[in-house]
Amino acid sequence: MPVNQNNEEFRPVIVAFCCNWCSYAGADLAGSSRLSYPADVKIIRVPCSCRVNPMFILRAFEKGADGVILCGCHPGDCHYSTGNYYARRRMTLLFSMLDFIGVENGRTRVEWVSAAEGVKFSETMNSFVAKIRSLGKNVRLGDLRCKN
Amino acid sequence: MQKIGVFVCHCGSNIAATVDVKKVAKMALKEPGVCHAEDYPYMCSEAGQSRIAAAIAEKGLTGIVVCSCSPRMHEATFRKAAERCGLNPYMVEIANLREHCSWIHKDMEEATEKAVILMRAAVAKVHLNTPLQAGESAVTKRALVIGGGIAGIQTAIDIADAGYKVDIVEKTPSIGGRMSQLDKTFPTLDCSACILTPKMVEAAAHENITIHTYSEVEKVSGFVGNFTVDIRKKARMVDMTKCTGCGVCQEKCPSRKTANEFNRGLNTRSAIYTPFAQAIPNVPVIDTESCIKFKTGKCGVCAAVCQAGAIDYKQQDEIITETYGAIVVATGFDTIKLDKYGEYAYGQSKDVITSLELERIMNAAGPTKGHLERLSDGKAPKEIVFIQCVGSRCSDDRGKPYCSKICCMYTAKHAMLIRDKYPDVNVTVFYIDVRTPGKNFDEFYRRAVEDYGVNYVKGQVGKVAPQPDGSLLVQGVDLLDNKQILKKADMVVLATAIEPNPDARKIATMLTASIDTNNFLTEAHPKLRPVESPTAGVFLSGVCQGPKDIPETVAQAGAAAVKVIGLLAKDKLKTNPCTAQADELLCNGCSTCANVCPYGAITYEVRLVNDHGIREERRVASVNSALCQGCGACTVACPSGAMDLQGFSNRQIIAEVDAICR
Numbered sequence: 001m002p003v004n005q006n007n008e009e010f011r012p013v014i015v016a017f018c019c020n021w022c023s024y025a026g027a028d029l030a031g032s033s034r035l036s037y038p039a040d041v042k043i044i045r046v047p048c049s050c051r052v053n054p055m056f057i058l059r060a061f062e063k064g065a066d067g068v069i070l071c072g073c074h075p076g077d078c079h080y081s082t083g084n085y086y087a088r089r090r091m092t093l094l095f096s097m098l099d100f101i102g103v104e105n106g107r108t109r110v111e112w113v114s115a116a117e118g119v120k121f122s123e124t125m126n127s128f129v130a131k132i133r134s135l136g137k138n139v140r141l142g143d144l145r146c147k148n
Numbered sequence: 149m150q151k152i153g154v155f156v157c158h159c160g161s162n163i164a165a166t167v168d169v170k171k172v173a174k175m176a177l178k179e180p181g182v183c184h185a186e187d188y189p190y191m192c193s194e195a196g197q198s199r200i201a202a203a204i205a206e207k208g209l210t211g212i213v214v215c216s217c218s219p220r221m222h223e224a225t226f227r228k229a230a231e232r233c234g235l236n237p238y239m240v241e242i243a244n245l246r247e248h249c250s251w252i253h254k255d256m257e258e259a260t261e262k263a264v265i266l267m268r269a270a271v272a273k274v275h276l277n278t279p280l281q282a283g284e285s286a287v288t289k290r291a292l293v294i295g296g297g298i299a300g301i302q303t304a305i306d307i308a309d310a311g312y313k314v315d316i317v318e319k320t321p322s323i324g325g326r327m328s329q330l331d332k333t334f335p336t337l338d339c340s341a342c343i344l345t346p347k348m349v350e351a352a353a354h355e356n357i358t359i360h361t362y363s364e365v366e367k368v369s370g371f372v373g374n375f376t377v378d379i380r381k382k383a384r385m386v387d388m389t390k391c392t393g394c395g396v397c398q399e400k401c402p403s404r405k406t407a408n409e410f411n412r413g414l415n416t417r418s419a420i421y422t423p424f425a426q427a428i429p430n431v432p433v434i435d436t437e438s439c440i441k442f443k444t445g446k447c448g449v450c451a452a453v454c455q456a457g458a459i460d461y462k463q464q465d466e467i468i469t470e471t472y473g474a475i476v477v478a479t480g481f482d483t484i485k486l487d488k489y490g491e492y493a494y495g496q497s498k499d500v501i502t503s504l505e506l507e508r509i510m511n512a513a514g515p516t517k518g519h520l521e522r523l524s525d526g527k528a529p530k531e532i533v534f535i536q537c538v539g540s541r542c543s544d545d546r547g548k549p550y551c552s553k554i555c556c557m558y559t560a561k562h563a564m565l566i567r568d569k570y571p572d573v574n575v576t577v578f579y580i581d582v583r584t585p586g587k588n589f590d591e592f593y594r595r596a597v598e599d600y601g602v603n604y605v606k607g608q609v610g611k612v613a614p615q616p617d618g619s620l621l622v623q624g625v626d627l628l629d630n631k632q633i634l635k636k637a638d639m640v641v642l643a644t645a646i647e648p649n650p651d652a653r654k655i656a657t658m659l660t661a662s663i664d665t666n667n668f669l670t671e672a673h674p675k676l677r678p679v680e681s682p683t684a685g686v687f688l689s690g691v692c693q694g695p696k697d698i699p700e701t702v703a704q705a706g707a708a709a710v711k712v713i714g715l716l717a718k719d720k721l722k723t724n725p726c727t728a729q730a731d732e733l734l735c736n737g738c739s740t741c742a743n744v745c746p747y748g749a750i751t752y753e754v755r756l757v758n759d760h761g762i763r764e765e766r767r768v769a770s771v772n773s774a775l776c777q778g779c780g781a782c783t784v785a786c787p788s789g790a791m792d793l794q795g796f797s798n799r800q801i802i803a804e805v806d807a808i809c810r
Contacts, residue, residue, distance in 0.1 A: 021683075022662060024220070025220060027247065028220055028247040031218070032247055034251055036252045039261070039262040042262065042269070044804050046780070047778050047779055048779040048780055051781075051783065051784065051793065052784070053801075055798070060805045076653075076657050077663060078660065079662075079682075079683065080777060080779035080781070081660055081746045082746050082781070083780075083781050086781050114663070115662045117664075117665065
């Protein structure tokens with residue numbers, strides 16, 4: 001697993017929203033195939049990627065997440081036909097706004113993982129964690145927060 | 149305040165080997181509202197479930213969290229267990245400590261830390277769970293089978309025999325599929341048509357089966373028990389009610405230059421045609437792209453010779469709409485295109501053919517009337533080389549990563565049949581591995597080698613070079629002798645990889661069924677639910693799910709039929725209660741939610757609303773919970789936050805986020 005030398009001790013907090021039909025099942029397949037990825041990733045099951053309200057992602061960063069990834073069915077394969085298209089548009093807007101306010105684009109990601117892609121799920125999580133580790137703790141947003 | 153019980157499963161050592169389960173249970177007790185926590189080797193066992201029941205009864209639990217395997221495995225088990233002791237099944241949450249934790253992490257401390265966080269998130273969520281009641285929906289007692297090959301035919305017959313109506317939709321003019329193109333079948337060497345055509349006749353004659361050939365599924369809506377399907381019945385230009393199947397039109401048709409798809413393009417057919425002699429229905433179609441009447445307006449020979457007056461050049465495509473309770477996908481396969489395999493000279497030389505083409509050549513109804521001959525000069529070949537794994541087990545993107553499963557056996561069959569009929573022909577097979585797992589399969593392969601003298605060479609072929617004298621020079625390697633082989637052959641047969649029907653992806657998308665990167669449809673569980681798609685009410689039969697031979701296909705077809713029968717036997721289905729609901733106090737009636745709903749489940753009504761004492765009529769959203777499938781698109785689209793999804797509410801998901809990030 002690639003680890004940034006300077007950040008070996010850094011354990012990021014990463015939230016992964018996975019749709020029930022494709023990506024959550026892909027994560028299950030990664031698990032049953034014993035394809036490891038760092039324990040920093042915690043998965044939240046949602047029925048569809050379109051269930052993920054931008055509010056949830058803002059909340060995660062507000063509460064100290066260092067990265068948020070949203071995984072859904074491949075475009076065209078959504079269990080609910082069109083949900084992932086909504087998710088894709090919403091996240092495009094949200095991520096550019098987050099970048100503007102200080103959460104760099106590398107900390108947010110949308111990835112399509114099917115139920116059969118255990119390998120892709122594991123690879124995606126490994127690369128995302130490596131990216132977050134290289135970016136370090138999410139402090140730029142912290143600076144904006146009015147603490148105390 | 150809820151009273152929550154946390155149950156941590158060891159799953160034997162699957163979880164307990166990497167997660168300190170005792171610690172997870174101990175930490176659970178520190179969470180607010182948790183008044184019971186325990187660990188047990190197998191929570192899903194009867195003993196485990198009765199421990200849950202006992203705790204619910206003794207402590208009066210109002211919600212439970214089971215830290216175990218994926219909810220996709222045992223959520224239903226634990227919900228039922230809760231229901232049996234009077235707890236609403238939707239007051240159960242699962243923390244996935246196995247697939248998402250113990251199986252992927254090695255460090256015990258790290259894994260335990262993560263397990264505790266996952267447990268906390270589930271506890272935080274269950275605090276906000278509310279009891280939900282499943283609704284009911286009726287079941288349309290009719291099934292649709294997409295694809296009329298052996299898989300579809302067998303599934304349809306089995307469902308129909310149980311007393312339910314079945315429709316088969318087949319794209320080509322006749323049912324029969326790939327199997328109808330085969331000459332003989334391994335390992336018994338049965339004549340393929342002889343065992344298939346009785347099934348085709350049985351399906352056609354069955355009072356419960358309706359066959360729509362030359363038809364395609366155009367649109368699918370609805371859900372399990374109530375699918376509405378538009379079927380396009382393509383214009384045959386022949387009236388099925390009048391045609392007697394005499395065949396005169398095909399004999400007299402002056403346009404005869406169209407490649408014959410049934411014979412893999414090895415010969416030609418007329419523009420009005422039935423694909424093969426035993427076609428069902430025995431009613432020809434006019435291929436309007438080849439027909440002179442359609443191209444120039446001048447001809448009309450078929451109409452002139454048809455005694456029955458069945459030819460109708462003005463026929464139009466017809467769209468019929470039917471409702472079904474269940475849909476079976478049986479779309480089958482094709483062989484891959486070989487344009488990326490230039491080294492085998494397929495397309496350069498007529499004598500390099502695929503195995504399916506050889507199948508047609510060996511068949512008495514084929515382009516050579518069953519005589520083994522070279523397509524270039526019609527001479528009988530003396531040296532035949534078979535090349536295995538052309539495009540199968542391929543590590544680059546030219547071919548497929550999987551084993552096509554049937555090639556080793558059909559090559560042994562071809563080699564054996566050739567040696568049997570033409571003992572003076574030498575047969576050499578280049579292979580990577582010979583894979584013969586199956587009843588009487590290895591015996592069959594050994595017969596080819598030992599009794600029929602087929603020469604098997606372990607090694608791959610690098611190049612097939614057409615020679616000026618018309619022969620083919622095969623350059624290969626013998627790995628066991630570690631030497632190069634140069635072999636002159638008269639004919640080369642490629643065991644071409646199989647791939648799902650090119651329409652599989654389109655159909656999967658229409659059905660919202662999962663499909664993998666190789667375009668095989670995904671099963672609900674690879675071992676335990678092999679004939680069901682994850683999409684309720686959609687079932688899989690035959691090669692659309694993965695490579696398989698005829699006996700396996702027939703077995704799977706029967707299994708799919710049983711699942712369909714089980715579904716259709718029910719009068720009512722329980723619906724998913726995790727549906728959207730609009731808060732009438734927050735809704736401003738803007739219609740945004742209705743616009744994003746893929747099911748048309750949201751309507752608007754003017755309702756008397758009591759907003760903190762102010763009574764007024766407002767236009768508010770109303771969700772039809774029978775139609776809502778619970779995707780949640782509306783909940784995010786709603787600008788005023790009036791829409792929420794039961795079971796995955798905003799507050800529940802935020803509680804999970806908070807628990808993970810704290």
